[in-house]
Amino acid sequence: MSDSEDDLPLAQRAVQIKTTASPVHRGSPVPLRMSEDTPDPSQAHTSVYIKTEEDSDDDMPLAMRSNNNAKRSATIKSESDEEDIPLSKKRKKLSLKKTKVKREDESGLATSKRSRAPSSSSDEEDAKPLSKRGKIKKEEKTKKTSKVKKEENEEEIYKWWEASSSGDKQQEQDETTKWMTLQHNGVLFPPDYEPHGVKMKYDGKPITLSPEAEEVASFFAALLESDHAKNPTFQKNFFRDWKDVLKKDPRNPKITSFEKCDFRPIWEKFEKDKEKKKQMTKEEKLRIKEERTKIEEPFIHAYVDGRKEKVGNFRIEPPGLFRGRGDHPKTGTLKQRVAPEQVTLNLSKDAKIPKPPKGHKWADVVNDQTATWLATWKENVNGTIKYVFLAQSSAWKGQSDMQKFDKARDLKKYVKQIRKDYTKELYDKEMAKRQRATAMYLIDRLALRAGNEKGDDEADTVGCCSLRYEHIQLEPPHTLHFDFLGKDSIRYQNSVQVETQVYKNIKLFKKQVGPGSMIFDRLTTTGLNKHLNSCMPGLSAKVFRTYNASHTFQQQLDKLTHKDDSLPDKMLSFNRANRDVAVLCNHQRSASKSHGQMMERLQDRTRALKYQRMKLRHTLFALEPSYKKKSPYNELESDMDDEWIANHETELIVKEREKARIKFEKQNEKLKSEGERPLPESHLKESLKLVDEMEARLIKERKKKGVIEIKGKATTERVLNNIEKMDQRIAAMKIQATDKEENKEIALGTSKMNYIDPRISFAWCQKYDVPVQKVFNKTLLEKFRWAQEVNAKWTF
DNA sequence: GCTACTACTTAGCACCGCCGTT
């Protein structure tokens, strides 16, 4: 893909551009790039600001930036976006209507069509899929049979999105009731610790540890080669907690110095274990997997109002060292083993209560019909509450997902007025309102997170409301430079041209609070959300992010896709639109170490294909000279010079010789094993001679450019056909390369999963005849089942 | 009003298994 569509007038470009390409890592200090009075020009000049109507563009988030392709971010404004889609207000009441659906699942895991309660279920039903699992190959062989079976296994999928409002009365109660009956088998605890007995060293000498101390030491040893083990905070917290554990058993040695600890022996043991695991035979691996599935089986599903649903995380989190991200003060702290006595279950009054592990009991068993969690416990490191929920594919998750996107879509209708209002309030004499308006501007235009306040015992990260003095630098006349650590300590760096009044406000607020303090000192997320709620029912700060993401995606997709594009081109457009959203939401990833290498290899492969195409063309000319003058056959390959061709051909020949030799050896080995006489050396010579001939031919062809011997049964038609196929392969590979390059520092997954209304994608697939599997993997298809049947005309 | 608690969504990391390559 030559990127030559540099054709947009500057004035239409997105008003700002991401300034720094390098991704930033957790915990890296945020440098204060410049003082307010001496803006760093190298940072500033990257932004182009031209005051146009685009600035009043109601639709395009300012943050529609892109490091390498600002042109794509430019948007032509359309007030027309406003009028479309009469939003149906009717929120369908959910009912219990069931629809029979064939399961798409190919895995042979489909279960009996009887939808039974777990109390009556168990072994018989649960064992069935298990026994099948080990015989995947067999199943493939007997595909026909399995097809029949699949139909037998037709399963009821609750299509809640199709359920009519006048349905059952069962779910008519208030919206806070989430279920009438809830049954499940509780949670799965990690196995008890089994000591390995490997002695680590202290002060150079092997030491014997109590099992408990050994376990904790092993947690650390496992991370020895990771960044965590080198993090002083991590070391400190681990060592403190480990010493406590050591003290519990008087037989443990006295350990006082972290520096004298040598965890390497344990680390090496784990490495060996990994190696062993790799060496296991297929059968062994399969057996282990089967055992695992068997243990999991009872916990995989829950029953909500009689309907079978997948459970998400039924496993109780195992003990370990807390791996806080960024500069978390508690990182490395020992996360203790959770006992059943700490776990509360939530299920129906009349449901069978799952048995706690032997000798234990549950903390509590409740029947909270307003909650969707199945189990909960409190974790010791931060005192946060953990939950077991249903899986992403469940009705509960699907419903709230749909509601989320519908709400974001609702915002479309309100956004114009909201913008008008806050723009006015930017001038309000009441500072609290002015701050609120300014914050709303940032949340709306940059898709920032709300920014709740955080404690001292957490990593220092911020969002909009918690931005501090040093997080925004001003550059006259109205550029704001953002640089702060956001969620997960991901750095947000962005330079934005803003409304003059926003600039003035930030300047004023900063002056009022001074360094180290929060810029919006009169604003809290609660206050902001209260106000947002009064603007539109149910509105909160995060809705803007969803709205902006989905809206951007819809726009970019419409703009980039063309009816006649090839499938790879369409996919590139899709991914580009996706990418724009990821950039907007600052979903970064660090470029993999092998990225450059990967790109090189791709390029080499592309060239190899081009070379083949060239040869085909020459053949064509030999067959039908008139093509010599016809486009595109007469075009030269831009990135393939004589030198490259010579090198490539030499490589090809080398490979051919190698192949011939290997083939010869293989044949002989085979003959030997069959007790027959090996082929004579002359056989190999024969093959090599053919290669020599090929080499000579290539050299000759190279000299007499484009003149080629016609081989075998080449006909004009066939060659033309082959050339076309080659064209397609080359185009596809080039597109793939472009895609990969543009993706190297951006993670698409998060926006796809959480921010982009899947109905946009499904409608697009329909409209442009793209298989849905191209845009969603199996998991996402399941998660977004509710969106799948939208009309091709549907828009966000 | 404030803080603490609760419930749920959003997020990146690490590992695993598959698939194409050698």
Place this chain on the structure above:
DNA sequence: AACGGCGGTGCTAAGTAGTAGC
């Protein structure tokens, strides 16, 4: 058959936001 790279998935941390309790 081994290898290695990559996408998918599991895991759980880290957010948002509403509510409960003072």
